Amino acid sequence: MPSELQDDILLTRRTGLTLLSPTFVFVGLFLLFPFAWVVVISFTDRTLLGAGAANPQFIGLDNFRQLFDTQTWMHSGEFGRSLVLTSYFVIASLAGQVTLGLGIALAFHRRKGLLRETIFTLVTLAWILPETAIAFTWTSFLDPSGTLNTFLAALGLPQPDWLLDAPMASIVMFNIWRGTAFSMLLFSAALGNVRPSYLETADVLGANAWQRFRDILLPMIRPQLTTAIILVTLWTFNVFTPFLLTQGGPAFRTDIMAIHTYRIAFRYFEFGLGSAIAVIVMLINFVLAAIYLFALKRGEATR
Amino acid sequence: MNLVRFVVVRIAFASFVAGIAAAFALPLLWLILAPFHDQATLSVSLPTHPTLDNFRDVFGNTFAVRALFVNSVIQAAGAMVLTTLVATLGAYALSRIRLPGRDIFVYVLILFSSVVTGSAAMVPIFLLVYRMGLIDQHLGVILVFTGGLIPVALFIMRDFMQSIPRSYEESALVNGANQWQMLRDVVLPMTRSGMMVIGIWAFVNVWGSFLIPFILLRSPERMPAATATYSFYTEAGTPVITLVSAYALLYVLPVLILYLFVNWKYGFQFFGGIKA
Numbered sequence: 001m002p003s004e005l006q007d008d009i010l011l012t013r014r015t016g017l018t019l020l021s022p023t024f025v026f027v028g029l030f031l032l033f034p035f036a037w038v039v040v041i042s043f044t045d046r047t048l049l050g051a052g053a054a055n056p057q058f059i060g061l062d063n064f065r066q067l068f069d070t071q072t073w074m075h076s077g078e079f080g081r082s083l084v085l086t087s088y089f090v091i092a093s094l095a096g097q098v099t100l101g102l103g104i105a106l107a108f109h110r111r112k113g114l115l116r117e118t119i120f121t122l123v124t125l126a127w128i129l130p131e132t133a134i135a136f137t138w139t140s141f142l143d144p145s146g147t148l149n150t151f152l153a154a155l156g157l158p159q160p161d162w163l164l165d166a167p168m169a170s171i172v173m174f175n176i177w178r179g180t181a182f183s184m185l186l187f188s189a190a191l192g193n194v195r196p197s198y199l200e201t202a203d204v205l206g207a208n209a210w211q212r213f214r215d216i217l218l219p220m221i222r223p224q225l226t227t228a229i230i231l232v233t234l235w236t237f238n239v240f241t242p243f244l245l246t247q248g249g250p251a252f253r254t255d256i257m258a259i260h261t262y263r264i265a266f267r268y269f270e271f272g273l274g275s276a277i278a279v280i281v282m283l284i285n286f287v288l289a290a291i292y293l294f295a296l297k298r299g300e301a302t303r
Numbered sequence: 304m305n306l307v308r309f310v311v312v313r314i315a316f317a318s319f320v321a322g323i324a325a326a327f328a329l330p331l332l333w334l335i336l337a338p339f340h341d342q343a344t345l346s347v348s349l350p351t352h353p354t355l356d357n358f359r360d361v362f363g364n365t366f367a368v369r370a371l372f373v374n375s376v377i378q379a380a381g382a383m384v385l386t387t388l389v390a391t392l393g394a395y396a397l398s399r400i401r402l403p404g405r406d407i408f409v410y411v412l413i414l415f416s417s418v419v420t421g422s423a424a425m426v427p428i429f430l431l432v433y434r435m436g437l438i439d440q441h442l443g444v445i446l447v448f449t450g451g452l453i454p455v456a457l458f459i460m461r462d463f464m465q466s467i468p469r470s471y472e473e474s475a476l477v478n479g480a481n482q483w484q485m486l487r488d489v490v491l492p493m494t495r496s497g498m499m500v501i502g503i504w505a506f507v508n509v510w511g512s513f514l515i516p517f518i519l520l521r522s523p524e525r526m527p528a529a530t531a532t533y534s535f536y537t538e539a540g541t542p543v544i545t546l547v548s549a550y551a552l553l554y555v556l557p558v559l560i561l562y563l564f565v566n567w568k569y570g571f572q573f574f575g576g577i578k579a
Binding site: 011016019020027100134238239261 | 428
């Protein structure tokens with residue numbers, strides 16, 4: 001290609017590589033090296049203090065055996081239990097974020113004005129404001145005497161102590177609130193590309209709202225739906241923010257994977273075991289990311 | 304019939320929108336009201352005697368002021384400058400030299416950054432930073448953030464570079480500029496708005512992130528507002544709620560202002576999957 005030929009003329013390869021070298025250093029040091037090193041540590045009994053720190057021993061697959069020990073792994077606060085809790089958390093958050101995001105995008109499809117701006121700003125702010133401040137205001141929102149219960153009381157509904165009585169429901173609610181903006185923005189951009197003539201034709205043919213959604217809008221946004229499902233799964237699987245609400249408690253009932261990993265490595269300082277967990281987490285991430293890339297590629301091929 | 308359907312649809316739409324607005328606004332209500340209360344609790348009510356005393360108390364608290372106005376600024380600005388610089392130079396080179404596999408390079412990086420993420424990634428990264436002697440240092444936090452932000456920054460910036468016509472660079476070379484002069488006098492000025500987008504995006508990301516400073520920093524002297532707020536409402540025994548809420552509001556403000564600024568100037572840029 002002609003532009004490719006020009007490239008080396010504008011910038012010599014030597015200058016180019018010099019400009020790229022900081023990128024290589026950062027990526028190598030903070031992305032590739034940790035990825036490789038965590039596998040090595042996962043085969044040792046490394047700790048932060050004591051004998052395991054000065055002289056970690058190679059212990060083969062012992063850490064992994066401990067994680068998948070079928071006698072104990074489903075006990076409260078153990079690895080298997082955390083996997084189960086994480087799947088509840090991910091599936092409920094995913095369903096909530098994608099349906100709510102799609103609902104808002106559809107409700108404001110082909111609408112403009114102050115109402116749309118207000119709703120989009122609110123939902124987007126929930127997504128981008130600093131997590132510690134957001135978690136703090138949610139702590140007050142979920143407090144027994146907080147806004148949510150005041151609201152429920154006005155409707156004559158029961159008012160639980162959310163973070164104690166229903167901690168998993170609380171962090172799911174929180175995570176849906178926090179993350180819906182992504183699906184909303186993605187779907188609303190995709191719906192914006194649907195040609196008005198398609199919808200007008202459907203109207204002429206007398207299609208109802210559901211038929212219009214199923215036969216015209218849904219096929220148009222299918223690629224974005226795939227994107228949203230996989231990326232939201234990947235992010236929710238790794239999200240640490242619920243720690244700010246529950247610290248994984250009470251009694252490990254919100255011990256999702258990111259919090260579990262943190263606790264083993266940075267509270268108990270068992271870096272060997274923590275690395276083994278990190279390896280499993282990264283493997284799962286890798287599978288999700290690979291599915292995503294595969295879906296993207298297939299989408300390009302059929303387009 | 305048509306009128307009935309019209310009314311039903313209007314009512315359904317109105318109640319859906321009202322529900323969404325309530326669900327997304329109510330949790331934020333407290334953050335806006337509590338700082339102006341003379342004696343706030345965790346419940347929401349309109350301040351009957353609105354006061355600014357809470358903000359005065361915040362400014363009287365050395366730990367709080369240092370976290371927000373010194374540490375957060377150092378860390379967010381540091382990572383912002385470093386990320387923008389490294390990604391701009393790297394993206395320029397990627398869009399102008401031939402390298403085997405340069406087109407998939409950025410995708411592979413993004414793939415890696417979404418795999419090596421969260422508290423799982425912090426296990427090896429903590430040990431690495433520990434080995435480098437940078438635990439409890441601003442520099443450690445800045446470097447780790449930069450490493451995590453570079454793949455996406457490179458991705459956005461490369462797109463931006465490809466849209467810049469090469470003729471300006473060509474005429475600079477023809478007129479006898481060397482490559483570094485061309486970079487400084489032609490390329491960097493033309494990419495200013497792209498650098499602005501990356502910079503704001505990086506700043507907001509670092510300003511609001513909790514996990515990395517939480518794990519890498521120990522002493523209160525170096526904590527940013529993200530971890531200071533957390534320690535205020537968890538570790539201080541009974542937190543002074545009015546003070547913490549005023550502090551949280553101040554902490555949120557820069558992000559709010561940057562969002563409004565970006566929205567007003569460019570329209571909120573949405574690069575699928577990338578915040579702010």
